[in-house]
Amino acid sequence: MANFDVIILGGGPAGYICAIRSAQLGLSTAVVEQEKLGGVCVNIGCIPTKALLHSAYIANLLKESKDFGVEASGVKTDYGVAMKRSRRVSDQNSKGVEFLMKKHKITVIKGTGVLQPGKKVKVGSDVHDAKKAVVIATGSRVKGIPQIGLEINKTTVISSDEALLLERVPGSLAIIGAGAVGMEFADIFQAFGVKVTVIEALPRILPIEDAESSDVLAKSYRKRGIDVIAGAKVTKATVGKDKVTLDIEAGSEKKQIVAAAVLMAAGRAVNTENIGLKECGIQLTDRGFIKVDKNLQTTAPGYYAIGDVAGPPMLAHKGFREGAVVAEIIAGQKPHPIKYDNVPSVTYCHPEVASIGLTEDQCKEQKLDYVAGKFPFSANGRARGTGETEGFVKILRDKKYGEILGAHIVGAHASEMIHELAVARENEYTVEEIDLAIHAHPTMSEAIGEAALDSLGRVLHI
């Protein structure tokens, strides 16, 4: 049993950043983690998938390399090797978090923490006291859809957790859910020679992205031979020993899909069970997240919640920010409030999809007076040079003042390019400041300046 200023339940992105920031502010800090530090992101999420996506990128590049004057014969792919490399990357990152905890003299308590009233956390038989605050950062996990017979069995019905550890790929794969996770795994497995079908219940893939982004990505996937079925409902699932049969209904059309495995990529469940929330008087929202106020404090004073458990968007970088902000609040500072409408969203498939702010449909729903400016990478010199001409930059600007209401990028390196617009929006730059900033030539980023100009009716290169 020990005393700390702050005890954080969960060592994922939100939790470990909260710990580092707390330690920086002179608070004695402990992190309770039952598995590896870094959480889903580092171990079974963001990081290993990026490693696998790069393997997929290399595989796809080699298929086309002949056009570039480089002929690679006898190209073979081995998912097991790629998987092992991704594990090494994850382990490096997890060790990196461990090092950061040591560097900041943060106590890492191994085990499962359970909250107790009076700002106490029980781990095993030990009860630890938090003098200032307890922070809940227990994150989320994959979930199946048992209602239609798709309970994760880890062999034929798998989640990303299993997909990340496969030694070899299945012959065919049906992916249920065309959000970021589904689209990234579709990209990976297709590159490793798997026949992939993506099934999305909502009318289009990447449903939270701009409709044009969804369309361009769907077209690109279909061109590569990935079967994309949107607006489809799985009515029945028959799980066999080495195959799964899915009955689906897309509009009036009925279809049967047989795949060696099904990857469940439709939604996540937050880890709010058995951690003593009720005993401490911590309430949940209708949607099952922990209810927090604008300071991320739960309904029990002294208990805060950050990251996935505190509500959407369930993104590591949103958790990072909440972790830092909560640490500052606990230390008595008054940090700038988090702008939840300025959190970038990125899908790292090929081409990449990135966005910030409103979609065009949302502008219409909110009856905003907007102008869309767009520039395709097919008109961008750098993109032509690398043969990455798929996609576009689209900027939605307020007609009167030029405010950047939203921005959408589909294309190679979209994940890196979106930050120009994140900075612009954070600082309330208008499309004119985007144009005024000189963009190096030739770069993919020039397309951002051109999209800004297009919204002003002054596009130069088309």
Place this chain on the structure above:
Amino acid sequence: MATKVHMEALSPTMEEGRLVKWSKHEGDPVKSGDTLAEVETDKAVMELVARADGQLLKVMVPEGTTVPVGNVVAWIGKPGEKVDGTGSQESGAGAPKPAPNPAAAAPRPAATAPAAPVAVPADATRVKASPLARRIAKEAGVDLKLVQGSGPGGRVIKRDVEGGATQARAAAPAPGSKLPAPSGAPYEDVPLTQIRKTIAKRLLASIGPIPHFFLTTEIDMERAAEAREALNKQLGDEGGKISFNEIIIKAVALALVQHRACNAWFQEDHIRYWNEVHIGMAVAIEDGLITPVIRNADMKSLREIGAESRELAGRARNRRLKPEEYTGATFSVSNLGMFDIDQFTAVINPPEAGIVAIGSIVAKAVPDGDRVVVRRRLRLTMSCDHRVIDGATGAVFLKTLKQMLENPLAMLL
């Protein structure tokens, strides 16, 4: 290692001090807390005390010299220790020197200097604002200088210009709007509302650092005079006769209790409404003016006020007031009645928001119904800081004050 003795800031506004008299001499043993010298500040003669033990090794400035705050005036150390004899030229870095007022310190261009473009200080014109906020402000005709920014480092962002306009409309208080109920605290700080900020800035641009306006009223002092005569008759030879000054100070203090909106300090981003009433009383002294403070004047009797004001005025004339005796007033009274002045305007003593100027009490023919009677009348002018007090606010205060002086029994209510 010998210790420097600096010219200290002995009053809040002191920038330099005249070394009147050394109380210790070179070679004298000194203990921390001993008086080393008498120093004349801008307000009074004060004591400069030792901050170290040892011997007064060296005196750097002769008596009668005026020395900027922060400069070395002497050294204290062990007998025989060597000291730096050039210390008086020290710039004062790290010394207890108040931050100089940049406006006051800025060198004035010589009148004969050739006309050249005047460099405007960056701060005067530069407003930190996002490009989007600038555009919205331009479109809406909002002066960004008047907007309080809520972004990083006070940057004006979209929500400030959007909120600013609506907030100003919503928060526009009716004249005589209700202040928060007095708590037990000596004062309440009320953040400036958008409209108060705008009033403050607009008026400053027009009339200078404190936007004064003046309200004059004529008060019938007949009954106050009768009351005074009766009281003094009763006091007989006891001494401590009541003067009009005490009656006016008491009436002002009591009227302020009823009108807290006038008993306030302007504090740049908020207004401090005092729950206590401390009346500053302007006293003419040789070469100047000082306002000793009658604390909690609303709770003191006329005789107490009289005794205190005589005592403070006496010491003020001898320049023996302590800083706490001439700071902290919440409102001031300036009386030139004894100089046969009918009416005048007094200058506000910041951060106070008001001062009343008292003229002579003169016998005048005034209509009383359909006849003319001779009455003793007083013309009183209130100077108001418009950033705090609006015309109507000042007027209702004066009305109460007038009622109290015209019917002194009202002070007992």
